[in-house]
Amino acid sequence: MGGMDTRGRYHVHWGAPETYGERREESALRRSGRTVPDPAYRPFAAVDLAAVDAVLEEFDHDPGRMLEILEATQAAYGYLPIATLKRISNLTGAWYAMIYGTASYYAHLRFEPPTATVQAAAMDAHRPSEATYLASLEAALGGAADHPAPRTQA
């Protein structure tokens, strides 16, 4: 394998062809360390970052209070826009991956604007899986669970 340079000189290419850009398929580009366009990528929506800046100010930009920062951000925007997570990462110094990992772990944090169903579920005292568990437990017990107490203390 070989190729011509810009001055018309021929060079023998030693090594893998993707190193010299002779292969353009995605796997070859990845192996050569070049950036590869991701067709699934959607640019995240820009949001007004004033609210998240105020939240960060309130919590003193302390990454040790990340959960509270994320909860306050969600309270401000209704959800956690990606732009706010990147802003939090920039201003607190916490890795974006750590922030995303934290946000994706807790069931009450969400990355999409809430639908009517989610809003209704959020009003419930229990998380959805817990509510389903309690209903299932009651059904499995044949209606045994949560009867009123037979007698209460005076």
Add this chain to the structure above:
Amino acid sequence: MSDLLTTPADWPAILLGRAGAADPTDLDEATRAGAFDGLRRAIRDLGATGTIATVGASGLRGRGGAGFPAGEKWRMAATTEAPRRYVVANGYGADPAAGTDRFLMEADPFSVVEGAAIAAFASGATEAIIAVRSEATEAIRCLEAAIAAAEDAGFLGFDVLGSGHDLNVSVRGVHGAYMLGEETVLLKALEGKRGQPEQRPPYPAERGLHGMPTVVSNVQTLAAVPWIVRHGAAAFEATGRPGNAGTILVRLRTPGGSGIVEVPLGTPLREVVALGGKLPKGRSIKAVLIGGPSGGLLPPELLDTPYDFESLRAAGAHVGSGSLVVADDRACVVDLARLLTRFCAGEACGKTIPCRIGTRRLVEIADRVAEGRPRPTDPTLLADLSADIVASALCDHERLTTLPLASGMRYFRSELDEHLLHSSCPAGVCHPIAMVAAAIPYGRP
């Protein structure tokens, strides 16, 4: 607030002795009933070392399920060199069907606050955090009001009771994951991190919150401390049974009724179950689920088992969340075990392979059995997989996830065999319940 069941007159009321006050946040009324006498005695008479010795001698064990000796934990935190220490009161109450911790914090917030203050004084901590479910707004309100009143009276804050010891107590609402009931997971949440357990040792008493020695105790454990300091270790040890001193809150659910009851450790299950009232006519007890979603299913023949840490472990259950559910003969044990395993697998954090994959395989086996399409190797596979998970698990959640199915196999083998060999459910409920149980997603919604 859940209903409190009546208990026999000779049962001690250590945790709920002040429950039923018109205003649980009224400090004057609480101090007249003995609140903060324990803190006063710890500071003025016993000192930090004496307080630890008293709690150690009382035999108080953690009420969060593991039953670790509280005095030992405090001693470990106090003797670990560190610039600062913390006390974390675990009031998360992960089991959605229990609610005992929440009940205690609403009924007598001062006992929890005073217990945390004594633990902080004894272990040398200057900050105590009471972690509560964010949804438990009433409990948070009660605790915050109690803390504010105690600070105004000089029981908390700067130079507590003239001891020279400063103590800041705060309430932190956490929510979003079942696993937050586990102590290292709770500490991660308090640090603002993803809630996954850590390998122990080092224990949190050596390296916990922000890398500092941290006493993590259930709120019930801390609420018993003022009583111990006030009445002495011997009085506490005299309640319950040897090695299992004191009382514990139990959320009882039976077909006859349900409520919360304070039970001396070592009480036979039969006496506890009887507090729930009579079963409906023509019904009989089929199984007792003890310990919450990851609890064990015991048959009625074991109702004489004492309700304590070792006896329940030996029988194949555990104290766990303090939940005790009685299933009558309408329930199918296989389906119940499947439901519990499915919930536990869905709530697992997935940090380790036994947790991430093993628990899901358990659910698949249970699904096959309950849905009448078992494989001949399923019982062996279930036993082997359970043993592997228990042997290689990182935290108790994954270890205990195996309990519902394991105890079901141990005590209800004939019912399981009916499912395995004849694809039939003796209780006749598997298929309808299967549809309901299948609605619980594996992952969090």
